[in-house]
Amino acid sequence: MKHACHYASRLASDSLDRPLTLWERIRLKLHLSICNNCKNCDNNLKLMRQINELMRINDYGHIRLSEQQLKHLHQALDSDTKA
Amino acid sequence: MNNPDNPHAWLKEHGDYLYRYAMSRLHNEELAQDMLQETLLAGWKGYDKFAGQSSIRTWLVGILKHKIIDYIRREIRGRNLKDAVESDPTSAFFNANGSWSEAPNAWKENPEDLCKNEQFHKTLELCISRLPEKQQLVFRMRDIVGEDTPTVCKCCDITSTHLHVLLHRARLTLRKCLNMHWFEKGTDS
Secondary structure, X not given: OOOHHHHHHHHHHHOOOOOOOHHHHXXXXXXXXXXXXXXXXXXXXXXXXXXXXXXXXXXXXXXXXXXXXXXXXXXXHHHHHHO | OOOOOOHHHHHHHHHHHHHHHHHHHHOOHHHHHHHHHHHHHHHHHOHHHOOOOOOHHHHHHHHHHHHHHHHHHHHXXXXXXXXXXXXXXXXXXXXXXXXXXXXXXXXXXXXXXXXXXXXXXXXXXXXXXXXXXXXXXXXXXXXXXXXXXXXXXXXXXXXXHHHHHHHHHHHHHHHHHHHHHHHOOOOOO
């Protein structure tokens, strides 16, 4: 199929943002089953997505505002809400 | 101070939550603090618009989201990336017959380790900051901030098809950049 890998990479990217149509899913699946390069690309894109998701969820689960930051924020709010 | 409808009370009750939310998207303490401050203030000024249909926390997160998006937009514009042409780089990754000009390889590292790796963060940020303006904006909104596609389309005033095109370009370019500066390079260098 002409432009198969280019098109497959587009479908792989799109699948991160919208549900693919049945026909698109079949085409992508078929292509990935015979093309190692595209399988790698698909996995790479999924990994990038996963890392960004994890960074949002995990990374800062433990942090809190410091006393100093709280003090600064309360002061800033005071001066702005009274202005 | 006992009135739950004032920014000081919100800061006490939701400050840490909002701060974490901002940090996980901006990765910068000072900036996250500024965004939090602006959010609490905007909430206070616009409190009459809060209809009480959602919790106050959800409402404040909504304000914070917009503040972050506004910030990202301003920041990227300010860098004047216009010269980086919004041409289609994806064609450069493929031969005329549509096969890969440079075969992608498998990435072995696992995401849990990578997302905790400071050095990887820096590499990722570097690669993102090299993207042209529009691609960078939509990629940051969609994959870093985690907005849904209708919100990104609305914020950037583009159709969903255009969004898919831009994200495809951004992701393939990033994939290549990360491959070159991280995965092929080896983790410890």
